[in-house]
Amino acid sequence: MPTVSNRKGTGSETIYSQFKHLIKKIDNKIYQSKCKPLVSKLFYYLPVKKNRICCCNFAGKGYGDNPKYIAEEIHLRDSSYQLFWLVNDKSKSEFPEYIHTVNINSVKALYIRATSKIWINNIRNDHPVRKKKSQLYLQTWHAAGLGWKRVEADAEERLNKGYVAQAKHDGQITDGILACGKRQEELFKRAFWLNEKAEILKYGLPKNDYLVNNVNNTKTYSVLRKKYGLEEHVFYVLYAPTFRDDHSLEGYKLSFDEIIKTLKNKLQKEVKIVVRLHPNVSFQSKFLKYNKSIINGTFFPDVQELSLACDCLITDYSSIAADFLLMHKPVFICALDLQEYMEKRGLLPAYFDSPFPMTQTNEQLIASIKQFNIKEYIRKADEWFLKNPLYDDGHAAEKTVQWIFARVRKK
Structure with missing residues (x-):
């Protein structure tokens, strides 16, 4: 020594x-x-x-x-x-x-x-x-x-x-x-x-304190929109899929233009999509096409802030859906490569027992958006919470640090 x-x-x-x-x-x-x-x-x-x-x-x-x-x-x-x-x-x-x-x-x-x-x-x-x-x-x-x-x-x-x-x-x-x-x-x-x-x-989760404590804070919402260059009057959809172990891009082939058109007709306001790939495959963001209505948000610094600033989520198998559920914001599931993903990675029965509209094709996703009812969605979300309680109460960081300090005193 x-x-x-x-x-x-x-x-x-x-x-x-x-x-x-x-x-x-x-x-x-x-x-x-x-x-x-x-x-x-x-x-x-x-x-x-x-x-x-x-x-x-x-x-x-x-x-x-x-x-x-x-x-x-x-x-x-x-x-x-x-x-x-x-x-x-x-x-x-x-x-x-x-x-x-x-x-x-x-x-x-x-x-x-x-x-x-x-x-x-x-x-x-x-x-x-x-x-x-x-x-x-x-x-x-x-x-x-x-x-x-x-x-x-x-x-x-x-x-x-x-x-x-x-x-x-x-x-x-x-x-x-x-x-x-x-x-x-x-x-x-x-x-x-x-x-x-x-x-x-x-x-x-400490990162969810930010969501729980600010979901109804209009000032924070406006500050974040400005920080990320998001316009106040626009309805923003966050598209945040999970990664594939083999780096396949097949699951990312959503009909973005059709999604924007459908939401625009339903909401009667301008709609844009922010694409954020999983950190494990952030390098793949260069393979997707962007324009004024489809924004690359993969390298925005904080996904919690981005989630708070956006109005809606589309994902496939990502747990980010829980963050939007926590805020009672709409979530749409579109699993274009469901069979392949199940064979290569695997899904648990819980995936098929969620309050979210579940789709496997672009056509089904569009139909789901057209039929979406926010009151029915919140009712299903509340039922899900009763069966599957979350521990997020806005004080996770505080409790975590108290635990750290207490353990440090013992060691």
Whole structure:
């Protein structure tokens, strides 16, 4: 074990600095394959800083999702915490001044992971530095609690073996995981390979606090419309499909022009569509065609803000439907590749038991839009909530941070 001195100018900061200068002289491929594992093992022995927190969103995609709202709540309650964010390209997101960005593939990222008291993540991914007993790991799983898709152990035979190994390890080191509803709680118990001491925190999702607390706030609505360049008088449809494991584009072939025409006739107002692909396949957005009425929103920084700013959702198998359900906004399901998706990924019976209009063709979707009745939709939504309670009450971030602080005091 390396000896760590407490003298000024030495210690863990000096050890990190020395490794950083050494790595700069080594080819990146050699570093990733040979040196990174060694550096990770050595950094494991560095002392943990009690006021340091390491956050990550979709493996470096930027500032967003549950980690964003938890970090903001932590800073609000105790600004003495050092908040670090692992990111691929910090220029693609706006970060508060109090958050320190770190390249996710850098030596510094390993150092921050090794010395942070708290890890906050929202997907199951690689943990290049071994977690210490004194560190706290909070998994804030990004998907909402509809329980539609087969994931983790429910889809183990269809998932990449490398991912399964990472997910199982993630479950074994998890101290707490956030659940937003009864179905999600059951999913975690059944399929997430959690260790017996992991706490399932029935707080709701911190990112949904923003929706619950602002759904009727006309001022916030107007501010968001301006922020994203959305016109006040236009009815905006958010099209947010999930990803395909094989990166197929077949499921995305909606008749956008016909959808716009149908809604325009029904509502007697201008209609536009904002397309937002899943972060896992954001690169595929370049393959879709856009114009003044069909907008590429894939790289807008915060999907919660975008959801609040839009009036309606069209999706296929994505849990974002739960966010719109929470706000009582219309949701239309159009699964153009249903049979193929079921064969390749799999769906649970819950998918076919939802309050949303379910369609499998463009023609069915158009007919569903024409027949849509908001009162009937809300009635079905309320019935669904009674059978499948959600835990979102607008205070998830607050409860989560209270749990973090309490656990930190114990460790």
